[in-house]
Amino acid sequence: SSTSSTGDMKEQIDEMDGLDEFGEAVNQGKQIYMVSDGTGWTAEHSVNAALGQFENCLVDRGCPINTHLFSGVEDTDRLLEIMKQAAMEGALVLYTLADPNMADAAKQACQLWGVPSTDILGPTTEAIAMHLGVAPSGIPRGAPGRKAQLSEDYFRRIEAIDFTIKQDDGAQPQNLNRAHIVLVGVSRTGKTPLSIYLAQKGYKVANVPIVMGVDLPRSLFEINQKKIFGLTINPAVLHAIRKARAKTLGFHGGMRSNYSEMDHVRSELEHANKIFAQNPSWPVIEVTGKAIEETAAVIVRMYHDKKQKCLMPGISKRY
Amino acid sequence: SSTSSTGDMKEQIDEMDGLDEFGEAVNQGKQIYMVSDGTGWTAEHSVNAALGQFENCLVDRGCPINTHLFSGVEDTDRLLEIMKQAAMEGALVLYTLADPNMADAAKQACQLWGVPSTDILGPTTEAIAMHLGVAPSGIPRGAPGRKAQLSEDYFRRIEAIDFTIKQDDGAQPQNLNRAHIVLVGVSRTGKTPLSIYLAQKGYKVANVPIVMGVDLPRSLFEINQKKIFGLTINPAVLHAIRKARAKTLGFHGGMRSNYSEMDHVRSELEHANKIFAQNPSWPVIEVTGKAIEETAAVIVRMYHDKKQKCLMPGISKRY
Numbered sequence: 348s349s350t351s352s353t354g355d356m357k358e359q360i361d362e363m364d365g366l367d368e369f370g371e372a373v374n375q376g377k378q379i380y381m382v383s384d385g386t387g388w389t390a391e392h393s394v395n396a397a398l399g400q401f402e403n404c405l406v407d408r409g410c411p412i413n414t415h416l417f418s419g420v421e422d423t424d425r426l427l428e429i430m431k432q433a434a435m436e437g438a439l440v441l442y443t444l445a446d447p448n449m450a451d452a453a454k455q456a457c458q459l460w461g462v463p464s465t466d467i468l469g470p471t472t473e474a475i476a477m478h479l480g481v482a483p484s485g486i487p488r489g490a491p492g493r494k495a496q497l498s499e500d501y502f503r504r505i506e507a508i509d510f511t512i513k514q515d516d517g518a519q520p521q522n523l524n525r526a527h528i529v530l531v532g533v534s535r536t537g538k539t540p541l542s543i544y545l546a547q548k549g550y551k552v553a554n555v556p557i558v559m560g561v562d563l564p565r566s567l568f569e570i571n572q573k574k575i576f577g578l579t580i581n582p583a584v585l586h587a588i589r590k591a592r593a594k595t596l597g598f599h600g601g602m603r604s605n606y607s608e609m610d611h612v613r614s615e616l617e618h619a620n621k622i623f624a625q626n627p628s629w630p631v632i633e634v635t636g637k638a639i640e641e642t643a644a645v646i647v648r649m650y651h652d653k654k655q656k657c658l659m660p661g662i663s664k665r666y
Numbered sequence: 667s668s669t670s671s672t673g674d675m676k677e678q679i680d681e682m683d684g685l686d687e688f689g690e691a692v693n694q695g696k697q698i699y700m701v702s703d704g705t706g707w708t709a710e711h712s713v714n715a716a717l718g719q720f721e722n723c724l725v726d727r728g729c730p731i732n733t734h735l736f737s738g739v740e741d742t743d744r745l746l747e748i749m750k751q752a753a754m755e756g757a758l759v760l761y762t763l764a765d766p767n768m769a770d771a772a773k774q775a776c777q778l779w780g781v782p783s784t785d786i787l788g789p790t791t792e793a794i795a796m797h798l799g800v801a802p803s804g805i806p807r808g809a810p811g812r813k814a815q816l817s818e819d820y821f822r823r824i825e826a827i828d829f830t831i832k833q834d835d836g837a838q839p840q841n842l843n844r845a846h847i848v849l850v851g852v853s854r855t856g857k858t859p860l861s862i863y864l865a866q867k868g869y870k871v872a873n874v875p876i877v878m879g880v881d882l883p884r885s886l887f888e889i890n891q892k893k894i895f896g897l898t899i900n901p902a903v904l905h906a907i908r909k910a911r912a913k914t915l916g917f918h919g920g921m922r923s924n925y926s927e928m929d930h931v932r933s934e935l936e937h938a939n940k941i942f943a944q945n946p947s948w949p950v951i952e953v954t955g956k957a958i959e960e961t962a963a964v965i966v967r968m969y970h971d972k973k974q975k976c977l978m979p980g981i982s983k984r985y
């Protein structure tokens with residue numbers, strides 16, 4: 348049936364050929380369409396990573412790109428409608444479609460209409476199928492009847508998120524012993540977003556701010572010290588981040604004015620470094636220039652290395 | 667230089683051939699190695715999605731799989747060490763390596779040692795390169811000198827996370843007007859993890875619990891009603907979730923005992939449905955059997971559709 352639908356669409360696209368130039372004119376720059384029968388997050392994640400390879404060209408929008416995410420594309424009609432639009436706009440189509448008929452329809456439509464396209468996940472799924480000696484189900488995640496099970500892993504992640512939110516910004520220091528990971532650093536080193544990122548991976552995280560003139564909670568020094576990670580950052584960068592932050596919060600004049608002043612930033616970081624020097628078992632992670640997920644990767648790697656102490660450190664999971 | 671390194675490794679792996687059976691015996695089931703010069707999250711995300719296609723075979727560990735994530739693999743030595751281990755364990759290797767020399771080294775080592783392997787991101791990056799007419803930089807994200815810029819997008823996401831944490835569980839109803847998205851539902855419909863998931867995508871989210879005998883905040887009815895989404899769930903599933911929850915929290919006997927009782931669950935959901943019926947402009951989303959990221963995808967789609975009102979709804983972004 349995918350073939351006949353593609354045939355129908357061939358006629359429709361021919362009718363619309365006159366719109367081509369209009370379609371081009373509407374959007375400046377290059378278009379990338381991401382199409383998924385699921386959430387589209389895999390395609391989005393992959394495209395974001397791949398676009399990192401074209402940063403120079405993206406800076407200052409020297410070569411502007413627009414991405415368009417189409418999620419929950421579960422039938423051929425909607426699929427071909429999107430492909431048609433892609434043809435009109437001269438877009439690149441990157442798709443993840445579990446149903447082989449849908450994936451075929453996408454491929455054929457793109458060939459027919461001269462749309463460049465790539466199946467993002469197909470090769471990975473096929474490699475796993477070969478490795479397991481089992482054929483993929485071909486059933487998309489949202490298909491009727493399929494239910495995400497309430498697995499142990501699901502509950503673990505939910506609990507980690509609840510815990511982590513409650514422990515933000517030094518709250519409830521009596522619970523630090525229940526955390527998997529404890530982050531320590533001055534304001535705006537990314538403790539909160541980092542905690543949340545790690546919580547979504549299933550780690551219970553607490554973060555404790557270093558503030559001059561305020562003692563760190565006693566419990567921090569009583570728990571397993573292997574859980575604790577210090578965060579540090581370049582003073583000039585922290586200064587810039589705090590300036591931006593102060594602007595957003597609308598600080599003016601007197602109150603907390605020294606929060607974003609360079610001298611204050613510098614002495615606060617020196618204070619933090621002194622604490623780190625006194626606690627040499629805490630690894631200190633330099634976050635300058637790192638995205639949240641990059642710092643998260645470093646911490647998760649160290650966390651597992653410490654636990655495993657094996658020859659080939661890595662993060663292992665069972666399915 | 668990658669070729670000569672591969673040559674060296676050939677000798678080393680030959681020396682270790684005797685370990686093959688040992689390697690097999692250590693780990694039950696099939697091994698999947700994920701190797702990245704970056705965080706490894708792209709590989710992990712892709713493999714998780716692909717493994718969804720083998721759920722039947724994974725249930726009850728009928729065909730057990732172990733994944734191993736190796737992130738920050740930045741030099742050929744470490745790369746080949748991992749490949750060697752993969753050869754010994756009969757693992758499948760799935761990699762993302764931005765440096766073409768590293769990707770070549772991976773490919774060659776795998777061919778030489780008979781390790782099945784797939785480049786997860788390469789085809790996507792190449793498709794984008796062709797589309798843009800620009801060659802990929804070949805520089806991995808963690809490379810010295812490369813710095814994640816503190817972009818507007820970065821600050822937007824950090825602010826969204828800070829906002830969302832503060833608005834959890836009905837806190838600060840006076841700020842509901844500042845949210846992009848407001849989630850309303852009874853306890854354990856996933857409001858908190860969903861809020862956090864959306865916050866990481868840059869949306870400011872507030873969630874408001876529906877509790878029998880407690881009035882919803884007046885401000886909820888004064889803000890733009892298009893922001894509001896109701897969550898509903900099958901009573902039996904909610905009952906099961908709450909039972910699991912009560913166990914974790916260690917509820918016993920008296921206090922909040924009715925929280926997880928079926929009658930209470932049912933009347934609470936009826937109460938919620940009455941509220942939803944009184945507010946027909948709130949879309950009501952059925953979360954039963956949906957993973958957090960699936961519900962998030964539905965909400966993000968509706969959020970953008972409402973805003974755009976265009977012929978081809980989808981989520982667009984500029985780079």
Ligand SMILES: Nc1ncnc2c1ncn2[C@@H]1O[C@H](COP(=O)(O)O)[C@@H](O)[C@H]1O
Nearest residue numbers: 383385386387388389443445487488718
């Ligand atoms: N749990 C799952 N079960 C079956 N298919 C899945 C699962 N998760 C993701 N997929 C498929 O993997 C691709 C990417 O998913 P998504 O990231 O939701 O767009 C889509 O084709 C989905 O249908």
Ligand SMILES: Nc1ncnc2c1ncn2[C@@H]1O[C@H](COP(=O)(O)O)[C@@H](O)[C@H]1O
Nearest residue numbers: 399702704705706707708762764806807
């Ligand atoms: N911002 C970026 N700049 C350059 N390369 C990137 C960027 N983000 C991801 N990559 C590359 O994309 C692949 C997947 O990244 P990751 O998800 O961090 O493992 C790796 O080869 C990274 O080096």
Ligand SMILES: [Mg+2]
Nearest residue numbers: 516538539540
């Ligand atoms: Mg914070």
Ligand SMILES: [Mg+2]
Nearest residue numbers: 835857858859
């Ligand atoms: Mg909650």
